Structures are given as C-alpha cells and as structure tokens.
Amino acid sequence: MAVSKRIVLHFPKRVTDRPLIYHLVKDYDLEFNILKASVNPDQEGLLVIELTGMREEYDRGIKFLIDAGVQIQSLSQDVTRNEERCTNCGNCLTLCPSHCFEVTDASRKVQFHTEKCVACGICIKACPPRAMEVHF
Amino acid sequence: MKFMKTIAEINEKIKLGKAVIVTGEEVIDIVREKGVKRAAQEIDVVTTGTFGPMCSSGMYFNLGHTKPRMKLGGGRTTLNDVPAYTGLAAVDLFLGATAMPDDDPRNRNYPGEFNYGGGHVIEELVAGKDIRVESTAYGTDCYPRKKLSTYINIKDLNECVLFNIRNSYQNYNVAINASDKTIYTYMGVLKPRIGNANFCSAGQLSPLLKDPLYRTIGIGTKIFLGGGIGYVAWPGTQFNPGVPRTDKGVPRSGAGTLAVIGDLKQMNSRWLVGTSMLGYGTTMSIGIGIPIPILSEEVMINAAVPDAEMFATIIDYSDDYPNMKPVNYGEVSYAALKSGKITIKGKEVPTGSLSSYSRAQEIAGTLKEWIKAGKFELTQPVASLPGPDSGVKFRPLNERPIEA
Numbered sequence: 412m413a414v415s416k417r418i419v420l421h422f423p424k425r426v427t428d429r430p431l432i433y434h435l436v437k438d439y440d441l442e443f444n445i446l447k448a449s450v451n452p453d454q455e456g457l458l459v460i461e462l463t464g465m466r467e468e469y470d471r472g473i474k475f476l477i478d479a480g481v482q483i484q485s486l487s488q489d490v491t492r493n494e495e496r497c498t499n500c501g502n503c504l505t506l507c508p509s510h511c512f513e514v515t516d517a518s519r520k521v522q523f524h525t526e527k528c529v530a531c532g533i534c535i536k537a538c539p540p541r542a543m544e545v546h547f
Numbered sequence: 548m549k550f551m552k553t554i555a556e557i558n559e560k561i562k563l564g565k566a567v568i569v570t571g572e573e574v575i576d577i578v579r580e581k582g583v584k585r586a587a588q589e590i591d592v593v594t595t596g597t598f599g600p601m602c603s604s605g606m607y608f609n610l611g612h613t614k615p616r617m618k619l620g621g622g623r624t625t626l627n628d629v630p631a632y633t634g635l636a637a638v639d640l641f642l643g644a645t646a647m648p649d650d651d652p653r654n655r656n657y658p659g660e661f662n663y664g665g666g667h668v669i670e671e672l673v674a675g676k677d678i679r680v681e682s683t684a685y686g687t688d689c690y691p692r693k694k695l696s697t698y699i700n701i702k703d704l705n706e707c708v709l710f711n712i713r714n715s716y717q718n719y720n721v722a723i724n725a726s727d728k729t730i731y732t733y734m735g736v737l738k739p740r741i742g743n744a745n746f747c748s749a750g751q752l753s754p755l756l757k758d759p760l761y762r763t764i765g766i767g768t769k770i771f772l773g774g775g776i777g778y779v780a781w782p783g784t785q786f787n788p789g790v791p792r793t794d795k796g797v798p799r800s801g802a803g804t805l806a807v808i809g810d811l812k813q814m815n816s817r818w819l820v821g822t823s824m825l826g827y828g829t830t831m832s833i834g835i836g837i838p839i840p841i842l843s844e845e846v847m848i849n850a851a852v853p854d855a856e857m858f859a860t861i862i863d864y865s866d867d868y869p870n871m872k873p874v875n876y877g878e879v880s881y882a883a884l885k886s887g888k889i890t891i892k893g894k895e896v897p898t899g900s901l902s903s904y905s906r907a908q909e910i911a912g913t914l915k916e917w918i919k920a921g922k923f924e925l926t927q928p929v930a931s932l933p934g935p936d937s938g939v940k941f942r943p944l945n946e947r948p949i950e951a
Contacts, residue, residue: 498903499904499905499906500599500900500902500903501899501900501901502735502899502901503899504887504898504899505738505744505745505897505898506735506736506743514887519900519904536658536660537735539735539824539832540820540821540832
C-alpha cells in the first residue's frame with residue numbers, strides 16, 4: 412500500500428551536513444516534494460516535505476531519519492485555531508480542500524478536524540478574524 | 548393593526564419580573580405549537596441578534612486638548628498608523644472601520660491581506676490597549692502646536708462613541724462566482740465555476756428580518772450594540788424598503804438598514820472584532836441585538852418566521868455584481884443555506900457564511916437575560932423608519948461626466 416504524508420523535519424546542527432534525503436530516495440525508494448526548506452550549513456535546518464512511497468519503505472525511511480537524529484513532526488499539527496479569535500462565522504467551511512471544517516448542529520459552531528489538515532494554508536489568510544495560525 | 552399591549556405595559560411587567568421573553572429562535576416552535584393568538588398574548592418580547600462584518604462603521608472621540616493647544620482639525624492624524632478623519636473641530640476625530648495604514652500594500656500584491664485597519668484599532672481601544680496617536684497640524688495663533696506623538700487609552704478620552712451609519716442589513720445577497728478564476732470579495736473567497744456560495748445574515752435571528760415592516764424598530768430604539776447598550780439613530784444608508792417581499796412582508800433581498808450609536812466605553816471587544824477580507828480590505832464585525840415588543844398578532848406572526856420562510860437572492864460577483872447587471876441566479880431559503888449545500892443551475896454547491904450564527908444566538912440570549920433581570924427596558928421609537936410604501940429608494944449614481 413502506498414502512503415503520502417506531509418511532514419516537518421527539524422535537523423539539529425550536527426546532521427545538516429549529511430545527505431539524508433538522498434538516502435530516502437536511494438535506499439527506500441521514496442519520492443519527495445519539498446514544500447518549504449530552510450537548511451544552512453552549521454545551523455539548525457528545517458524541511459517541510461511531502462513524502463510518498465510504499466508503506467513499509469516509508470516507515471523504514473522515517474526510522475532512518477529518526478536514528479540519524481532528525482526530529483519529525485506531522486504537519487497537520489502545525490495549523491492551529493486561536494479559539495479566542497474565532498467567531499464561528501463559517502467562512503472557512505467551503506475553502507478547505509480536505510474538509511477540515513464542519514458545522515454539525517443548529518448553533519453552527521465550526522468544528523476544526525486537525526487530523527484531516529494537510530497544512531495547505533488556504534484558511535490562514537482567508538479567515539476574516541485571522542484565527543487560523545500556522546507554525547513551522 | 549390591532550394592538551394588544553403597549554411598550555409601557557411590557558416595561559411594567561419587566562420591572563415586576565413577570566415579562567415573558569424568548570429568543571427569535573425559541574419563538575418559532577412556541578408559535579407553531581400554541582398558535583399566533585395565544586403566543587401573542589403570552590409572549591411580551593422576542594429578542595434577536597446578528598454578528599457579522601459591517602463596513603459602514605466607525606467611532607468618533609474627543610482627545611482632550613494638548614498644552615499648548617493644537618488644532619488637529621484640518622491636519623493629519625493617525626491611530627496606530629491608520630489615518631483618522633480630521634475635518635472636524637480641534638480635537639474631535641473620526642475613525643472608520645475600513646481605513647488602513649498608508650503603507651499597506653492594498654492589492655498591489657494580489658490578493659492583499661489587509662491584516663490591520665480601523666476596525667482593529669477600535670477593537671484594541673475597546674479592549675483597553677494603548678493606541679499610538681501621531682498628528683501634524685499647520686498651527687494657528689490660538690492653536691500654535693504643530694506636532695503630537697502620544698499614547699491614548701479609552702479611559703482617558705472624553706467622549707468615545709461608536710457611530711455606524713449602516714449596520715444590520717435586512718437580508719443580504721448570496722454570493723457566487725460564475726467565472727473561471729477565483730475571486731476575492733467582501734463576501735469572502737469565491738471559487739470558480741460556482742464552486743461555493745457565501746451568505747451573510749443571521750436569518751431567523753436577524754433583527755430586521757424579525758420586524759420586517761419596521762412596526763416596532765424605529766429611531767430611538769434601545770439595542771444591544773457591541774456588548775453594551777446603543778440606540779438606533781436613523782435609517783441606515785442605502786435604505787431600500789420597496790424591494791419584493793414574501794406574503795408576510797419579509798424582503799427577498801437587501802432592504803432596510805440601521806444607523807446605530809452608542810458609548811464605546813461600555814462596549815466589549817468580543818463584539819467589535821477587527822476583520823480582514825482577503826483581496827478586499829479591512830472592516831469590523833459587530834454584534835447587534837434588538838428586542839421586539841410583541842404589541843400585536845401581526846408583530847407576533849413576523850417574529851415567528853423561520854429560516855425556511857426567509858429567502859435570499861443569489862448573485863454572481865465575478866461579473867453581474869461589479870457591472871451592476873440587474874440579474875440573478877434565483878432565490879434560496881436560509882434553511883437551505885444552513886444545510887450546507889444548495890443547488891444552483893442543477894449543480895450542488897457548498898455554502899459558507901460570514902455572519903456568525905452562534906454569536907447571534909449568544910446576543911439574543913444575552914439580551915433576553917438582561918431584560919429578564921430588569922437591566923434593560925424597552926423604548927418607544929421617537930420616529931418610524933420609512934416603510935415599503937414610503938417611496939424611499941436606493942438609487943445608483945447618476946453620473947454626469949465633467950469634460951476636461
């Protein structure tokens with residue numbers, strides 16, 4: 412079974428000089444698509460990638476990264492809603508491509524299903540009270 | 548119209564703690580069960596509420612005089628870099644909700660983000676935050692000072708008044724985009740090929756939809772405004788009562804509006820929220836609630852109209868709206884809009900909203916509690932709003948080009 416996930420990789424200083432992504436391709440046959448990168452020699456690095464491959468190889472690739480000292484975060488956790496600012500207007504309902512927002516009852520309070528979030532960022536600037544926040 | 552009660556009688560009951568108050572939502576089932584006649588006898592007040600972006604809003608305030616004196620009037624003043632209107636007396640200023648800093652890129656980087664503007668300044672001021680004032684003036688014999696740079700706080704201002712010239716629209720368009728590219732509007736981001744439909748009304752809780760013929764709401768009516776108490780000051784701009792209506796008198800598109808006023812010092816930033824519309828501009832979302840005294844069976848019938856019997860007109864914002872084309876894509880009920888999907892030209896279209904229904908519920912509920920607790924009495928309007936037969940009309944500009 413193939414999987415495709417968006418993840419955030421934090422590279423501590425000591426591993427930024429190793430060609431880790433190269434090994435993901437060569438050793439684990441994973442495809443990657445870089446969404447955001449901030450990697451500088453001798454500094455901590457950050458990479459947001461979409462990683463695609465067979466389930467087993469994917470899991471082994473992730474283990475390889477962890478063993479190499481890379482910290483991995485699922486991207487979905489990085490878009491958050493500021494509950495103080497959200498007015499439950501419902502402007503986000505139709506904009507989210509992965510249908511994270513939903514109204515389920517008569518009060519029309521907007522539910523935010525973070526587990527469906529792919530962190531595309533569409534909701535961030537479209538939110539009228541600016542309640543959606545992205546953290547890399 | 549046969550009157551059953553007067554506002555004075557209802558106020559007597561409020562004072563005695565005997566008034567029966569229900570929200571515009573609760574009343575629907577009560578009237579369905581008990582019938583109009585009995586409900587009108589039993590219910591004294593129906594509370595309404597609405598919360599959404601309302602652009603023609605702003606505040607005026609008196610700064611207090613500087614020493615030496617300075618005539619800000621006719622000069623230039625900014626509040627947190629947002630320009631205020633200075634065409635008033637020496638230290639009176641007006642700030643509009645849609646004003647934005649001079650260095651905001653607007654739509655030069657399309658679609659512009661519009662993260663901060665007058666509405667945000669008002670929200671922060673009401674929240675008790677210090678606001679940075681920068682002023683320059685030309686100097687006069689009696690007002691010699693030319694520069695001012697200071698922080699202000701709402702508690703130190705003299706008068707500080709929310710004054711909105713058009714709020715609480717009685718019904719509104721449902722916005723769609725029939726073009727092939729995404730558009731960014733005051734009705735939100737509209738996806739191409741009718742990819743979504745956005746509405747902006749509290750429907751069955753909306754004040755003017757619950758008193759559609761302005762039988763009880765008029766000039767001088769006391770209201771919930773921005774978390775405090777305000778008043779209806781005047782018909783709002785673009786007042787247009789002559790639009791098509793249902794047999795119960797509910798307008799089928801935008802009609803009446805309200806100009807409202809109230810002391811900002813007793814308001815709350817939860818109900819005055821700085822708002823950014825991607826690619827369009829900044830504004831402020833405002834909470835308004837109005838009590839409807841049930842004076843007659845007619846008032847009761849209207850106050851009990853549900854979402855299913857309220858209709859809005861679907862308008863294309865890619866071409867028809869900007870070019871003032873008098874065409875539409877039909878009508879849809881608020882019940883359908885709130886179901887999450889409507890059908891336009893045979894296509895199922897998801898719906899989004901700009902008006903917060905949960906906040907509208909909260910306002911109607913708060914107003915109900917205020918009245919129950921005897922903290923809020925009803926007012927008799929001092930003058931009526933123009934009705935459907937008044938001849939009042941919202942006209943387009945009659946442009947008369949000036950030859951060079």
